[in-house]
Amino acid sequence: EIVLTQSPVTLSLSPGERVTLSCRASQSVTSSYLAWYQQKPGQSPRLLISGASNRATGIPDRFSASGSGTDFTLTISRLEPEDFAVYFCQQYGSSPITFGQGTRLETK
Amino acid sequence: EVQLVESGGGLVQPGRSLRLSCAASGFKFDDYAMYWVRQAPGKGLEWVSGISWNSNYIAYADSVKGRFTISRDNAKNSLYLQMNSLRTEDTALYYCAKDQTWGSYRQVFDRWGQGTPVTVSS
Numbered sequence: 001e002i003v004l005t006q007s008p009v010t011l012s013l014s015p016g017e018r019v020t021l022s023c024r025a026s027q028s029v030t031s032s033y034l035a036w037y038q039q040k041p042g043q044s045p046r047l048l049i050s051g052a053s054n055r056a057t058g059i060p061d062r063f064s065a066s067g068s069g070t071d072f073t074l075t076i077s078r079l080e081p082e083d084f085a086v087y088f089c090q091q092y093g094s095s096p097i098t099f100g101q102g103t104r105l106e107t108k
Numbered sequence: 109e110v111q112l113v114e115s116g117g118g119l120v121q122p123g124r125s126l127r128l129s130c131a132a133s134g135f136k137f138d139d140y141a142m143y144w145v146r147q148a149p150g151k152g153l154e155w156v157s158g159i160s161w162n163s164n165y166i167a168y169a170d171s172v173k174g175r176f177t178i179s180r181d182n183a184k185n186s187l188y189l190q191m192n193s194l195r196t197e198d199t200a201l202y203y204c205a206k207d208q209t210w211g212s213y214r215q216v217f218d219r220w221g222q223g224t225p226v227t228v229s230s
């Protein structure tokens with residue numbers, strides 16, 4: 001099973017700042033089959049990115065992602081108030097699919 | 109608008125059973141693989157099970173294999189999860205989720221329900 005480790009666990013930032021979240025896999029992720037989700041308190045997760053870098057429908061272009069092999073990143077170019085949430089990465093290239101433990105973005 | 113509405117959760121004693129349902133609308137249900145994903149209180153996400161659009165492919169996490177059964181009724185636009193021999197560690201919010209890609213078992217979840225809570229406790 002591929003273990004995904006996200007860092008940092010928690011990040012305190014201010015609106016307008018740029019942020020990069022990391023997701024590191026214990027083994028290479030097949031064909032960059034990596035997705036990112038956002039989850040706000042009391043809500044279900046929302047798909048942001050699939051295929052390592054492809055934004056899902058309706059996702060603002062301030063969200064971008066990249067990576068391959070074992071190292072992946074999600075970047076938010078300019079934080080909006082609604083972006084403070086928990087972010088999960090997920091690999092779907094190997095069975096079983098697995099999720100990272102999440103990175104919490106909180107307001108400074 | 110895509111909607112996924114879970115039901116059937118509740119408080120149950122260890123060793124007992126529960127059946128979850130997910131009613132889907134707003135998309136052609138029988139074109140998409142569907143999944144159950146759970147989230148223990150204050151924890152991360154754990155994939156539980158998935159089923160292809162035509163039920164020909166079914167998969168389970170090792171943690172539930174042999175105890176849980178996923179099924180779907182395309183005529184009723186519904187997904188189910190029969191959970192037997194429940195354990196305290198099965199306590200979680202159970203989400204129904206839709207595959208992003210038509211006709212594929214890709215395991216990217218582009219729509220999620222609000223979840224139904226399951227608590228296993230004596």
